[in-house]
Amino acid sequence: SQQGEEDPQALSIQEGENATMNCSYKTSINNLQWYRQNSGRGLVHLILIRSNEREKHSGRLRVTLDTSKKSSSLLITASRAADTASYFCATDAIGDDKIIFGKGTRLHILP
């Protein structure tokens, strides 16, 4: 069962611009995580935000969480070519002993 759904499915922006991707989920969660995956590689953990937090920063990343709307957003500021990757949200639903990944947003940074 898919819990998180990312939007958009694909995004192309110019280098230096900001990239925003969104994640919606269906049931109450303990936390939400964002991961990055370069083509043909494993995922890398970026940031975790707990259900009692509204915003979190890490370097050029900003994550927000709106539990009333059951949604999260990931903002990458001043994008670089190296940010080209797929980005996944993963949710830890209350009462469910596992995390569920969405289908991801494919981000392409144009030079």
Next chain:
Amino acid sequence: DGGITQSPKYLFRKEGQNVTLSCEQNLNHDAMYWYRQDPGQGLRLIYYSQIVNDFQKGDIAEGYSVSREKKESFPLTVTSAQKNPTAFYLCASSTDRKHEKLFFGSGTQLSVL
């Protein structure tokens, strides 16, 4: 170097054959996971283990089997009962049972001959 290692990187399976994917971690993590990823798709959980000698089925366990005899090892066997095994398989680990901050291996691409 601490990390999680998957082997082989590429694997080919003949019809009716069982194949085993290796996953080893030296991070001293309690929890380990196997995910399947199809092209352009997200990750689907096959099996996970939170402690040695114990494991639970994920969403798509049919046609797969696992063992967790050692803390550092969590091999996945793709059996002949799995009729559509072609996919990218990812192993991951985390420090505890909270499923926070998973560390992933670099994956195994399994194809059917």
